[in-house]
Amino acid sequence: MLFGGRSSEHAVSCVTAAGVLGAIDRGKYDVVPIGIAKNGQWVLAGDDLSAWSLKNASLPEVVAGDKTVSLTQFGDARQLVVTEAAKVPQVLGSVDVVFPLLHGPWGEDGTVQGLLELSDTRYVGAGVLASALGMDKHFMKVVFEAAGLTVGPYVAVTDREWTVDPAKVRTRVEVLGFPVFVKPARAGSSMGISKVDSLDQLDAAIAEAREHDLKLVIEAGIVGREIECAVLEGRGSDAPRVSQPGEIAMVDGEHHAFYDFEAKYVQGDAVSLSCPADMPEDDIARVREQAALAFDAVGAEGLSRVDFFYTQAGELIINEINTMPGFTPSSMYPQMWAASGLDYPELIDELLQLALNRKVGLR
Ligand SMILES: Nc1ncnc2c1ncn2[C@@H]1O[C@H](COP(=O)(O)OP(=O)(O)O)[C@@H](O)[C@H]1O
Ligand SMILES: [Mg+2]
Known part of the structure; x- marks a missing residue:
């Protein structure tokens, strides 16, 4: 499990890691939590991150230390190695699959994915190009338009x-x-x-x-409701699975001009998440169809959250795709799956299984 990272979403990623560690089936998976400090250094993290929260006075942070962890290749095995100045390197064991719980640049943007590709290491989620497209709000629009989706001016x-x-x-x-x-x-x-x-x-x-x-x-600026949909890669050659759409509404509009960082993470009661969103059946079907289309348009794998604006006139304008959406137990992506019949531990297991069953090379 990789988390933290160099982006400004470091703390959010730490909280996601705490959530996943608390829910993953330890009987089935042997988890090695590796934090990435803000300077990019990989460090072995503790196994109990449950105290980490965005609501504490100090935000969680991975701190660089004297030991560093790297992923190296020995023949056909991908090994985690801990190094420390003037010490013999310590081999931690081989890696079957990496779960990059990273948001933002140097994590969700194809860079870490590229690093993992170099050693043929399997990982959860989108590959290099899809991750890079999902990060770039300009190029994702170019691709969405080409796929026939509506983007705003x-x-x-x-x-x-x-x-x-x-x-x-x-x-x-x-x-x-x-x-x-x-x-x-x-x-x-x-x-x-x-x-x-x-x-x-x-x-x-x-x-x-x-x-x-x-x-x-x-x-x-688009005037409309914020409607989101969770997409999960299909098994084998099945089509992507799409959750019930959810809606984000600002409860405290007075203090937040839009869905900003504070509203997203700090002030839990500033927004309400509802799933399924209160919309006519036909429009729900359109959202789900377009979410799957967006997922395929960028060539996403594993998971993505697709966000739309839904105007008074019933138009759906795609805002963005997130290839590693907020993934704490209370985040929209897991919540939308929970409301669609797949709970958080099952979702984690499904994502790991999709990654383990994937061929390596050229992603
Ligand atoms: N074109 C727009 N019209 C109206 N509101 C917008 C627009 N773009 C962004 N917002 C508001 O800002 C929030 C964050 O923008 P978004 O593009 O989703 O950035 P991020 O990738 O940081 O989530 C949205 O959830 C929405 O509330
Ligand atoms: Mg957004």
Whole structure:
């Protein structure tokens, strides 16, 4: 189990790891929890993470130490090795499958997946390309549009475009009308995202988003309900399985202009999650169909959560796909499966089995 990581979603990933460790069948799986510190170092983590929570005063964090863990290849085996200065390396044993419980860049974006590919190590979830597409809010839209899904109006802004001609960028954004949502192209958990109501707030929002990624996506604000769907790869050559759709509603709209980081993780009562969402049957069927289409469009494997805006007129606008969605026991993805008849321990087992049954190579 890999968790923590270099992204700003480090703490969220730690809480996910605690949830998975508490629910995984220890009789069936021999679990080695490996934390990735914020500097990228891999360390052996304790086996009981149950005290970790986002509601404590200090957020959970993997701290780098004197020992480091690496995954190396000995012949056909993938071995975990612990190294420490001036000590003989200690071989922990071989690895059958890796569960990367990582969110955001250097974890959910294809980089860790690429590392695992290099040693033919099996892992849960999407491969290199699907992970990278799911991370990039610009390229995922390009792929969704090509697959016939509806994406909202947006402009992508590269570092060069903003640096060379900011006035031109402002003009392109004005065409979208206000409000707009300014986002780092590759981040997550609402980090660096702002809702901008007028042109005079735009530059500050851009500066903030650029703290997370120099490439940006700026989107027209969409008025609609936030509807999500959980997708799970089918067994063998079966089609992807799709949960009942869920809805996220801001209860405390006064303090949160949108579904921001605080609302997502810190202030548990700021949002309500309901599943199945209260929608007409036909629209539920459309959401589920489009969620499966989005999963296949990026070539996802294992799991993904697909998020839509559902407008008053009944239109479904796809917002994003998350190839490693929030996965604590109370997160939307496991909750939607629980409401669709698959509980958290079963879901974990299913994901591991899908990964163990996969061929290695060229993902
Ligand atoms: N174009 C938009 N129109 C309206 N609300 C938006 C738009 N884009 C994002 N939001 C709001 O911001 C939240 C976070 O944006 P999202 O793109 O999902 O980022 P993240 O990948 O960090 O979850 C959404 O859940 C929604 O509440
Ligand atoms: Mg989102």
